[in-house]
Every structure is written in structure tokens, then in C-alpha cells.
Amino acid sequence: MPSNRIEIDPIYCKGCALCTIACPQKLIEMSDALNEQGYIPAVISSGNLARCTACALCARMCPDAAIRVFKSVETDGGQS
Amino acid sequence: MKRLFVKGNEAVAMGALEAGCRYYFGYPITPQSDIPEYISREMPKLGGTFIQAESEIASINMLLGASACGVRAMTSSSSPGISLKQEGISYMAGSELPGLIVNICRSGPGLGGIDASQADYFQSVKGGGHGGYHIIVLAPHTVQEMYDLTMLAFDLADRYRMPAMLLGDAVVGQIKEALVPHPYQQPSDLPTKEWAVSGKQGRSDQRIVKSLFLGDGELEAHNWRLHAKYKQLQDNEVRCETEHVDDADLVVTAFGSAARIVKTAARMAREEGLKVGVIRPITLFPFPIATYQQAAQTVKKMLCVELNAGQMVEDVRLAVNGKVDVAFYGRPPGAGSLPTPEEILVQIKKHCG
Amino acid sequence: MTTVLKNVFDRPVSLKDVSTHFCPGCQHGTAHRLCAEAMDSLGVQQRAIGVASVGCSVFLYGYFDIDVVEAPHGRAPAVATGVKRVRKDDFVFTYQGDGDLAAIGTSEIIHAANRGEAISVIFVNNTTYGMTGGQMAPTTLPQQQTSTSPTGRNVASDGYPIRMAELLSGLEGVSYSCRVAVNNPKNIMAAGKAIEKAFRCQVEQGGFGFVEVLTTCPTNWGMNPLKANNRVAEEMIPYFPLGVFKDIAPMGQEV
Ligand SMILES: Cc1ncc(C[n+]2csc(CCOP(=O)(O)OP(=O)(O)O)c2C)c(N)n1
Ligand code: SF4
Ligand code: SF4
Ligand code: SF4
Numbered sequence: 118m119p120s121n122r123i124e125i126d127p128i129y130c131k132g133c134a135l136c137t138i139a140c141p142q143k144l145i146e147m148s149d150a151l152n153e154q155g156y157i158p159a160v161i162s163s164g165n166l167a168r169c170t171a172c173a174l175c176a177r178m179c180p181d182a183a184i185r186v187f188k189s190v191e192t193d194g195g196q197s
Numbered sequence: 198m199k200r201l202f203v204k205g206n207e208a209v210a211m212g213a214l215e216a217g218c219r220y221y222f223g224y225p226i227t228p229q230s231d232i233p234e235y236i237s238r239e240m241p242k243l244g245g246t247f248i249q250a251e252s253e254i255a256s257i258n259m260l261l262g263a264s265a266c267g268v269r270a271m272t273s274s275s276s277p278g279i280s281l282k283q284e285g286i287s288y289m290a291g292s293e294l295p296g297l298i299v300n301i302c303r304s305g306p307g308l309g310g311i312d313a314s315q316a317d318y319f320q321s322v323k324g325g326g327h328g329g330y331h332i333i334v335l336a337p338h339t340v341q342e343m344y345d346l347t348m349l350a351f352d353l354a355d356r357y358r359m360p361a362m363l364l365g366d367a368v369v370g371q372i373k374e375a376l377v378p379h380p381y382q383q384p385s386d387l388p389t390k391e392w393a394v395s396g397k398q399g400r401s402d403q404r405i406v407k408s409l410f411l412g413d414g415e416l417e418a419h420n421w422r423l424h425a426k427y428k429q430l431q432d433n434e435v436r437c438e439t440e441h442v443d444d445a446d447l448v449v450t451a452f453g454s455a456a457r458i459v460k461t462a463a464r465m466a467r468e469e470g471l472k473v474g475v476i477r478p479i480t481l482f483p484f485p486i487a488t489y490q491q492a493a494q495t496v497k498k499m500l501c502v503e504l505n506a507g508q509m510v511e512d513v514r515l516a517v518n519g520k521v522d523v524a525f526y527g528r529p530p531g532a533g534s535l536p537t538p539e540e541i542l543v544q545i546k547k548h549c550g
Numbered sequence: 551m552t553t554v555l556k557n558v559f560d561r562p563v564s565l566k567d568v569s570t571h572f573c574p575g576c577q578h579g580t581a582h583r584l585c586a587e588a589m590d591s592l593g594v595q596q597r598a599i600g601v602a603s604v605g606c607s608v609f610l611y612g613y614f615d616i617d618v619v620e621a622p623h624g625r626a627p628a629v630a631t632g633v634k635r636v637r638k639d640d641f642v643f644t645y646q647g648d649g650d651l652a653a654i655g656t657s658e659i660i661h662a663a664n665r666g667e668a669i670s671v672i673f674v675n676n677t678t679y680g681m682t683g684g685q686m687a688p689t690t691l692p693q694q695q696t697s698t699s700p701t702g703r704n705v706a707s708d709g710y711p712i713r714m715a716e717l718l719s720g721l722e723g724v725s726y727s728c729r730v731a732v733n734n735p736k737n738i739m740a741a742g743k744a745i746e747k748a749f750r751c752q753v754e755q756g757g758f759g760f761v762e763v764l765t766t767c768p769t770n771w772g773m774n775p776l777k778a779n780n781r782v783a784e785e786m787i788p789y790f791p792l793g794v795f796k797d798i799a800p801m802g803q804e805v
Contacts, residue, residue: 262632
């Protein structure tokens with residue numbers, strides 16, 4: 118079963134780290150490399166992603182609306 | 198149409214309503230309060246909105262907001278209030294917004310007094326706020342013109358997308374004269390206001406009314422466009438009344454209420470056999486430069502009369518560019534009384550001799 | 551049964567897909583997003599007219615996908631009055647900083663509020679003049695050092711920080727006035743609800759709604775975004791208490 122996902126958009130992320138304190142599971146870290154904008158962006162490891170609850174608190178905290186959140190949900194199949 | 202006997206200020210209000218203006222924003226000040234008083238009574242009957250704002254600053258900004266929505270809107274005030282409006286007028290000029298600003302000018306500087314004055318000429322025609330812009334300035338000299346030029350001001354403002362000012366004073370504002378009201382006829386070729394904000398309503402583009410231009414070269418290009426409009430105004434919209442200029446030795450020139458006195462004095466001079474003509478600018482911006490230049494070819498001298506210590510005379514001198522001598526007669530604001538025709542006649546004789 | 555990934559949080563539609571000029575950690579961005587979310591949720595984007603002020607938020611039109619009128623410094627409530635009186639069925643809001651609204655524009659905000667104009671006002675209080683380089687604002691806290699109060703705001707000569715949300719709540723024309731913060735997810739959600747409520751108050755009732763948002767200015771505070779964010783709880787909220795100061799609009803949930 119696929120895990121929940123967050124996507125941190127490197128176009129918007131300015132590396133403020135506010136998302137790191139917002140995540141109750143402390144899953145988000147700061148990268149060790151600069152992004153194209155010259156900021157140190159937030160990143161989440163695939164290991165940490167597996168523990169993501171898709172609560173979206175990180176995304177709400179982000180001043181730059183850089184984070185999209187996807188929740189893994191079960192459907193009856195058929196429709197998408 | 199029947200003739201009415203009304204005050205100049207009321208004629209402004211009537212002209213505005215007739216021209217379809219349904220939004221008025223103002224703050225009381227003498228000698229123009231008859232305008233908001235009339236409008237507060239009559240505009241709501243036509244479904245319009247009258248707001249007595251907390252200040253002239255607020256009222257010019259309400260005008261800015263209403264105008265940004267594409268409707269005909271106005272404010273009126275007198276000198277100290279017009280000073281407060283200059284910030285908003287500059288923003289309107291920069292944002293290319295039409296709108297009518299009426300200045301029933303009083304004497305200054307500072308609180309000054311409430312007597313008739315033309316001391317706001319410079320402020321009106323040279324761009325009274327910051328940034329190097331102009332607005333359209335019309336100078337009525339009768340109650341009828343207070344009515345007619347109010348309508349014209351709305352048309353010109355809409356056509357050129359810039360603020361227009363009606364510059365009067367206590368004389369033309371308070372005097373009661375015959376007025377023949379007539380139905381407003383909107384010019385058929387006025388541009389539609391595709392720039393006005395309305396909520397996107399499904400449009401893909403945003404409409405943005407602003408005067409901030411930070412992109413590379415954007416502001417310069419914007420300013421050149423504004424200046425191109427000033428040139429168009431000069432080419433197409435100058436209005437000016439002349440009397441007996443063709444055979445005149447002396448041209449007397451004046452605008453607004455000073456022109457009333459000057460026209461009487463010139464008639465008296467003619468009766469005495471003096472060859473005197475009159476030039477009366479109706480548009481102060483655009484200024485009737487060509488009319489003065491043409492007159493300068495034939496007349497010997499010009500005399501500029503103003504209810505101030507000499508302001509328009511500078512533009513007359515610039516227009517004739519040294520071709521003829523331009524004398525000045527006037528008094529600074531606060532004289533308490535207007536020059537009489539006889540007094541001007543003395544000046545005419547002095548300069549004819 | 552199959553498992554799909556459902557998008558549960560995304561950028562609001564009313565917000566344009568562009569990166570802002572705001573400094574890293576600047577919560578103007580958060581306030582922008584919350585306004586856009588509220589417009590989305592009320593479905594008013596297509597009839598929204600924003601009135602931009604002068605300050606770091608001057609580029610409102612760059613970030614919101616709506617029609618915008620730019621007002622002179624402090625005059626947004628007067629401009630919005632003119633707009634709303636013409637476009638009665640449109641949704642009209644101003645977005646103003648604390649220098650803009652609580653200093654140069656004090657007269658315009660008080661009288662627009664007192665007339666009960668059917669507009670919404672978002673007031674971003676970051677205790678400083680951001681755009682011009684961190685000078686003292688009417689909201690600068692006692693003892694706070696700024697570039698024009700280098701030894702700290704001296705209340706004896708500079709006066710006290712103004713609590714605008716409380717001040718306006720005393721006016722008859724105001725339907726809704728509150729103060730929120732965006733320093734943690736809980737407060738952010740409350741802030742979002744408050745903004746939506748202020749907007750709803752206009753849309754459904756023609757009421758004047760005011761939301762003061764406490765935000766950071768990491769750059770001019772000389773702090774990193776995390777430290778700046780901590781300052782909101784440690785120094786700002788104690789002086790500027792969060793809460794609803796007026797709510798005479800009988801609608802929506804309590805904030
Ligand atoms: C009439 C006028 N005075 C001063 C300024 C300069 N100015 C620009 S923004 C600003 C204050 C901005 O502070 P604030 O409103 O708190 O917004 P912020 O930048 O912090 O978001 C000032 C004083 C101006 N543009 N116009
Ligand atoms: S969605 Fe929740 S759990 Fe997942 S990273 Fe964001 S804050 Fe952490
Ligand atoms: S809060 Fe947003 S901008 Fe800041 S580091 Fe996280 S993703 Fe980047
Ligand atoms: S200067 Fe301050 S208010 Fe302005 S964008 Fe930067 S952090 Fe935000």
C-alpha cells in the first residue's frame with residue numbers, strides 16, 4: 118500500500134524551516150545543498166515519508182505555500 | 198428649454214448630474230459647499246451615492262476607487278482642500294483614471310480667506326502633486342459655462358483617461374445668473390472602459406489599476422505615454438474665446454471671473470475708440486499657445502489680468518516668446534475687493550498709449 | 551479495494567502560481583494564502599476586487615488572481631469605499647500593513663469602519679515598517695529596537711503601541727473585529743477561519759470585518775525565521791492578545 122506523500126516544491130521553498138517545527142512527527146529536515154533560488158530547501162526522506170500522516174500541518178505552516186499533501190485513501194476501485 | 202436663475206455652484210452640480218455622474222465624495226469648505234448641498238439632496242433621488250467623507254484626502258481616494266470601477270464620479274473643494282487632494286490626484290494621473298475635481302478657489306496661502314482668488318493657477322496647471330504630470334483644467338467664467346464645462350470635463354477625462362479640474366472661484370461659484378440647461382449628449386466615440394475593475398467574471402486577464410511601475414524601463418514608457426496624451430490635448434482640445442483680436446493694438450487676456458471684468462473693460466475701451474481685443478483661455482491645460490502666438494504677429498502689446506500676483510502671465514510670456522511685451526495687472530489674494538472695469542480701463546489706456 | 555493518493559492540501563486557486571518577493575519566513579505569505587483560501591471557499595474569486603496598500607504587500611496583484619486597485623499609502627479603506635459603493639455585489643477587501651493602516655491611514659480606517667462599509671480589512675501587524683527598512687511603527691513594542699528607535703521604543707516620548715482590533719471594535723459600524731496569529735498550525739487554522747468569517751460577514755451581511763494578523767518580519771527584526779516566529783508568542787501575543795473583540799454578525803462558527 119503506497120504511503121502518504123508530501124511534495125515540497127523547490128520553486129517556492131525559501132528554506133525558512135518553519136515546516137520542520139510544524140510537523141508533529143518531525144519528519145522534515147533541511148537539505149545540505151542549495152536549491153536553484155539559492156536557498157537551503159526543506160526535504161523529506163523516503164523513510165520519513167512512510168511515517169507521514171498527511172495531516173498537512175507542515176503545509177499550513179509554510180508561508181510560501183510550497184508544500185502539497187497527498188493522502189493515501191482506499192476506494193472501491195472502478196472510479197477514479 | 199426654459200431659463201433658470203441659479204448659482205454657479207449649483208450649475209456645476211446640475212451639469213454633473215446631467216452628464217451621468219452618480220458618485221460624489223467631498224468635505225465641506227467655503228465657498229463651494231452649495232455643490233455638496235445640492236448633490237446630497239438631488240443625487241440620491243437618481244439612485245446615486247453621496248458621501249461626506251472624513252477629509253479631502255479620503256474623498257479624493259473614494260473618487261479614485263469609484264473611477265477605477267469605470268463610473269463617472271466627482272469631488273469638489275476649495276484651495277486648502279485641493280491641496281490635500283494633490284496626493285490622490287497624482288495617483289489618479291499615474292493610474293490613468295478619469296474623474297472630475299472642482300476647485301472653487303479661495304485666497305491663500307494657508308487658511309487665507311474666502312474671497313475670490315485665482316492663486317491656484319500654478320497648482321492646477323503645472324501638476325499640483327508630485328511626479329511631473331498634468332491634468333485637464335477648464336476655467337468657466339459664467340454660470341452657463343459652469344454647467345457646460347462640467348459636462349465637457351467628464352467627456353475629456355473619459356476620452357484621455359485622466360483627471361479633469363474645473364477651476365472657478367467665489368465669483369463664478371456664488372453669482373446667480375441665467376442658465377439654460379440642456380440635455381447631455383455623450384460623444385458617440387468615447388472609448389469604452391475596458392480597463393475598469395469589475396471582479397474577473399471569468400476573464401482570463403486581471404484588471405489592475407496602479408501607478409507603480411518597477412519593471413525595466415516600464416515607468417519611463419508609462420510617462421512617455423502620459424506625455425503623448427498631453428501633446429494630443431494640445432493638438433485637439435484647446436478651447437479659447439477671442440474678441441476683436443484681428444485689428445487690436447492691445448490684447449487683454451484673463452481667465453474665469455477676471456475675464457468677466459476684462460471683457461467689460463475692453464468693451465468700454467472700444468467705445469472710446471481704442472483697438473483692444475480679448476483672449477480668454479477656456480482650457481488652461483491645454484493652454485491656448487497657438488492663439489497667443491498668432492495674436493503676437495499683429496498686436497503691439499498684451500496685458501494679462503489675474504486675481505493673483507501674476508501666474509498665467511508666465512505662460513502667456515512663454516507662448517509669445519518675446520515677440521510682444523506682456524504686461525501684468527493684478528493683486529495678490531486677500532485684496533478683499535475685485536478690480537473694477539474702470540480700474541482695468543485705466544490700465545488698458547496706459548498700455549495703449 | 552484500491553488505494554489512491556488524494557490531494558488533501560494544495561495552493562489555493564485564488565493565489566497565482568508564482569513565487570513571492572517576500573523574505574524567507576515572512577508571514578505576509580501565510581496571510582496571503584489564508585485570504586486566497588477564504589476567497590476560494592466562499593467562491594468569490596471571480597467577483598473579488600482587492601485594494602493594495604503601500605508596504606511589502608504592494609504587489610497584491612502579482613500574487614492574487616483577482617482584479618486589484620492600488621491605493622496611496624494609508625488610503626486603501628477610502629479607495630475600497632469608492633470601489634464598493636460602485637460594485638455593491640462584488641467582494642472588496644483591503645490588505646494593509648501596520649504603518650499603512652495604523653499610522654498614515656488612521657483616519658481612513660476609522661471612518662470606513664465607522665461608516666460600516668461593506669468591506670473586509672486584513673491588517674498585517676509585524677511591529678515595524680518592513681518595506682522601508684525596519685523603522686518604528688505605531689505597533690512597535692515598548693523597548694523594541696528599530697532603525698528609528700535604536701535604543702528601543704521609549705513610550706514616554708514615542709507613545710504606546712496601538713491595539714487596532716480593540717480600538718475598532720468600539721465603533722458601531724464594525725460587525726467583526728479580531729486578532730489572530732500565524733505562528734503555529736493551530737493558530738493558522740483559527741486565523742483562516744477568522745478571515746473567512748470576516749469575508750463572509752461582508753458577502754452575506756454587508757458588514758465591515760477586520761482581522762489583525764500578527765506576523766513576523768525576520769529581515770528587519772534581525773532574526774532567523776524560527777527565532778522570529780518564536781517572538782510572536784513570546785513578545786507580541788502578550789501585548790496584542792488574540793481573540794474576537796466584536797462579533798455582532800449572527801453567522802458562522804465562533805473563532
Ligand atoms: C506618503 C508616503 N509616505 C511614506 C512612504 C514610504 N513607505 C512605503 S511603505 C511604508 C511603510 C510600510 O510599513 P507597513 O505598512 O507596516 O507594511 P510592511 O512593509 O511592514 O508590510 C512607508 C513609510 C510612501 N510610500 N508614501
Ligand atoms: S503532512 Fe503532517 S506528518 Fe506529513 S510531513 Fe507534513 S506535518 Fe509531517
Ligand atoms: S516552510 Fe515552506 S518555505 Fe519554509 S522551509 Fe518549509 S517548505 Fe520551505
Ligand atoms: S521586509 Fe519584513 S515584511 Fe517585508 S517581505 Fe521581508 S520579512 Fe516580510
